[in-house]
Amino acid sequence: xxxxALILALASLRVEGSCFGRDASFTRGGKxxxxxxxxxxxxxxxxxxxxxxxxIQCVDKFVVWMWPDGTDKSSSTTIKKEVAxxxxxxxxxxxxxxxxxxxxxxxxxxxxxxxxxxxETLSKTTGEAKMGRLDASQFTVGYHxxxxxxxxxxxxxxxxxxRTAVENANCLDFIxxxxxxxxxxxxxxxxxxxxxxxxxxxxSWSHLGGSRPSSPxxxxxxxxxxxxxxxxxxxxSSSSxxSSSSxGYVSxxxxxxxxxxxxxxxxxxxxxxxxxxPVKVQPPFLxxxxxxxxxxxxxxxxxxxxxxxxxxxxxxxxxxxxHLAALADxxxxxxxxxxxxxTISFKAGxxxxxxxxxxxxxxxxxxxxFEALDAFRQRLENEVSHVGGRGGSSSPGAGQGGQGxxxxxxxxxxxxxxxxxxxxxxxGGGSGNKAAEEQALKAAGCICTSTTLELATTDASLGRKTxxxxxxxxxxxxxxxxxxxxxxxxxxxxxxxxxxxxxAPSAPTYLFWLPTEKQWMVGPTLASKSGGVxxxxxxxxxxxxxxxxxxxxxxxKGSFLGRWKKESSMSMTCVV
Numbered sequence: 001x002x003x004x005a006l007i008l009a010l011a012s013l014r015v016e017g018s019c020f021g022r023d024a025s026f027t028r029g030g031k032x033x034x035x036x037x038x039x040x041x042x043x044x045x046x047x048x049x050x051x052x053x054x055x056i057q058c059v060d061k062f063v064v065w066m067w068p069d070g071t072d073k074s075s076s077t078t079i080k081k082e083v084a085x086x087x088x089x090x091x092x093x094x095x096x097x098x099x100x101x102x103x104x105x106x107x108x109x110x111x112x113x114x115x116x117x118x119x120e121t122l123s124k125t126t127g128e129a130k131m132g133r134l135d136a137s138q139f140t141v142g143y144h145x146x147x148x149x150x151x152x153x154x155x156x157x158x159x160x161x162x163r164t165a166v167e168n169a170n171c172l173d174f175i176x177x178x179x180x181x182x183x184x185x186x187x188x189x190x191x192x193x194x195x196x197x198x199x200x201x202x203x204s205w206s207h208l209g210g211s212r213p214s215s216p217x218x219x220x221x222x223x224x225x226x227x228x229x230x231x232x233x234x235x236x237s238s239s240s241x242x243s244s245s246s247x248g249y250v251s252x253x254x255x256x257x258x259x260x261x262x263x264x265x266x267x268x269x270x271x272x273x274x275x276x277x278p279v280k281v282q283p284p285f286l287x288x289x290x291x292x293x294x295x296x297x298x299x300x301x302x303x304x305x306x307x308x309x310x311x312x313x314x315x316x317x318x319x320x321x322x323h324l325a326a327l328a329d330x331x332x333x334x335x336x337x338x339x340x341x342x343t344i345s346f347k348a349g350x351x352x353x354x355x356x357x358x359x360x361x362x363x364x365x366x367x368x369x370f371e372a373l374d375a376f377r378q379r380l381e382n383e384v385s386h387v388g389g390r391g392g393s394s395s396p397g398a399g400q401g402g403q404g405x406x407x408x409x410x411x412x413x414x415x416x417x418x419x420x421x422x423x424x425x426x427x428g429g430g431s432g433n434k435a436a437e438e439q440a441l442k443a444a445g446c447i448c449t450s451t452t453l454e455l456a457t458t459d460a461s462l463g464r465k466t467x468x469x470x471x472x473x474x475x476x477x478x479x480x481x482x483x484x485x486x487x488x489x490x491x492x493x494x495x496x497x498x499x500x501x502x503x504a505p506s507a508p509t510y511l512f513w514l515p516t517e518k519q520w521m522v523g524p525t526l527a528s529k530s531g532g533v534x535x536x537x538x539x540x541x542x543x544x545x546x547x548x549x550x551x552x553x554x555x556x557k558g559s560f561l562g563r564w565k566k567e568s569s570m571s572m573t574c575v576v
Contacts, residue, residue: 019058023114024106027052031119032064032104042096042127042168049104050088052118059085059106063566066092068286069099069122076541077286079552082568096127097171098284129171131308131316138165140443141304141324142333143360144293151336151360154369157296157324159304160289162447166308166316169290170283173311177292178277179324182301261375262326265367267298274300287541288447288548299327299368327368328375331443335373336360437475441483446544451475452575453485453511453546455522455534459569462556466533469522472575473511479527482513483544511545520545533557534570546572 030052037046047064062085067078083090094100102121108114144156159177163169274297281292296302304322309315327333341361343354355363434451441449453473457463463470473485487509507524514521514529518539523532534556536542542549554570557563 019055022055022058024053024055024058024108025116026104026106026118027054029119031121032102034102034121034123036125037091042125043094045092045094045100045102045123045125046089047092047102047104048089049118052104053088053106056088058108061085061107062087062090063105063107064090064092065103065105065117066094066100068284069101069124071286073101076537076539076549080566081552082566094125095170095284095286096125096168098286099124127168127171129169129308129310129316130167132165132167134161134165134308134317134319136319136321136323138162139306139319139322140289141322142330143296143327144291146360149358149360151358152333153360154299154327154362154365155296157294157302158291159294159306159322159324160291161306163285163288163290169285171310172283172316173309173313174280174282175290175292176277176307176309177279177294177304179275179294179302179304181274181297182303183273261371261378262328262368264371267367276302289445296324297364298362299365301326326371327365328371330372333372333376335369335376338373341369441475441544444483444543446483447548448544448546448574450546450574450576454573454575455511456571456573457567457569458571459567462567462569468507469509469534473509480513480515484510484512484526485545486510520550534567535564546574 026049030049032052033048035046035048036042037044047066049062053059062083064081064083065073065078066081067073067075071077079092081090081092092102100123102123104118106116138161140158140160142158143152143154144158145151146153157179166172276294276296279292279294281290292306294302294304302324303320304324306317306319306322307315308317308319336359341356341359343356345352345354355361355366361369437451438449441451451474453475455470455473457470469487472488474488475483476486477484509522509524510526511520511522512526513519514527514535517529517535520536520540520542521529521532522534523529525531529535534554536545536550537553537555540549540553550572552568554567554572555564556567556570558565
């Protein structure tokens with residue numbers, strides 16, 4: 001009697017009786033066919049596997065794999081698209097003029113699972129590069145963040161701009177950069193009664209109303225900061241009253257110390273200006289930001305010229321005035337601690353001072369490094385005192401300074417600095433300054449700089465299973481060196497709308513970066529994967545959770561053994 005029972009048990013592994021004793025597979029050496037459906041659109045290809053599958057009725061799902069030629073199949077640039085078992089082809093979005101490898105995976109839901117792969121097909125579409133809008137304001141200029149050493153390499157200037165500024169950017173011939181060192185300016189005249197910074201007492205406060213609508217932020221070079229409110233700046237009452245009375249307007253919070261330190265330490269003078277380049281980079285450009293690295297001299301200021309060249313030496317665009325500011329004036333540059341930079345040894349009883357090159361700072365860059373350290377300290381002091389002063393206390397409020405971090409990063413390559421946790425909560429949580437928050441997200445390398453994101457799914461059953469997960473998430477600050485968000489109720493529908501207003505969630509749900517796994521996680525506990533039910537793939541290169549690198553890379557935690565499964569129905573988008 002056990003034999004019929006065993007047969008029934010085995011048969012129950014297949015819903016369709018026609019698959020009993022059979023397996024779906026690909027023909028020996030079978031590869032998918034890849035074609036371009038429209039000759040006018042090089043950004044889409046058709047992948048067809050209809051002629052290479054046997055026993056297709058036994059397949060439970062197909063997964064189309066696509067990765068740039070020359071990269072590893074498991075790299076972050078690989079795209080996987082899950083499709084229904086009834087499909088025999090699928091349209092894939094590609095970058096024109098980039099060679100991709102395509103393969104198809106078939107899955108059969110058996111007790112142990114059964115995954116099989118087809119052969120690989122190499123394909124590349126052709127197109128023409130066209131210039132969009134590109135000017136000096138769209139460039140991010142700083143220093144390269146070394147992801148291996150986890151430092152800003154002050155020997156390599158980083159010049160980057162959005163790939164979307166050039167239509168079909170991978171069809172370019174090359175991008176060329178040349179530069180000229182900016183002559184050192186005369187040492188600035190600073191108010192130094194008891195201060196090492198320039199002073200100003202006139203401030204306009206938009207959040208206090210009145211006839212002065214300008215932002216309270218103050219800027220030096222490309223770096224902006226909030227003014228201090230608690231009088232912690234090293235200004236004197238005499239300098240404050242003189243500045244204020246001359247303008248006819250007294251700031252409600254006293255004088256403001258502007259962190260203007262660049263050029264205060266002496267430099268070597270004489271000699272011709274240093275020229276760099278031409279430095280050329282060629283496609284493929286696989287990431288949303290195109291980065292060009294240029295050897296920099298002694299952390300000097302430079303003016304760069306960028307040329308965008310199409311094949312046959314056709315110049316599409318020339319952008320001049322791309323400026324590398326002094327290190328102290330770079331937005332969100334977070335200097336490493338002095339103890340990471342300096343060494344002290346003793347020889348014959350005398351101290352000998354040296355520089356740890358592993359810190360990214362060279363001996364020639366020490367004047368710039370020390371100026372940047374002072375400027376960073378002043379920006380930190382201003383912002384912390386501003387946040388604390390708004391609450392009537394010298395201590396930052398909850399959600400304002402408690403995380404102790406900022407969206408700082410060492411360079412422009414899209415990776416956050418190890419020291420990026422130095423100023424948390426300044427732009428998030430309680431600031432209410434949306435423009436400042438968006439600027440902080442932009443400086444942090446986010447492609448999506450909106451302070452509101454939406455997590456959505458096209459699978460209605462998934463939405464019903466986890467109703468407290470999907471919806472709008474608002475930027476709150478930083479955690480793990482990256483921005484984090486908390487689920488909130490979306491804005492109420494406009495008057496007269498039939499839509500039902502959504503109430504705020506009773507229990508918090510966070511969207512945050514998990515450094516241990518290098519992935520974006522959605523869960524009830526900030527900075528912990530405990531209770532997390534949705535996430536991106538591990539080793540994500542997305543600087544922020546709604547960046548293009550997260551598209552088609554979301555997964556959910558299954559109920560069986562807690563295994564993570566690809567979830568193609570999910571998406572994270574910017575809410576503008």
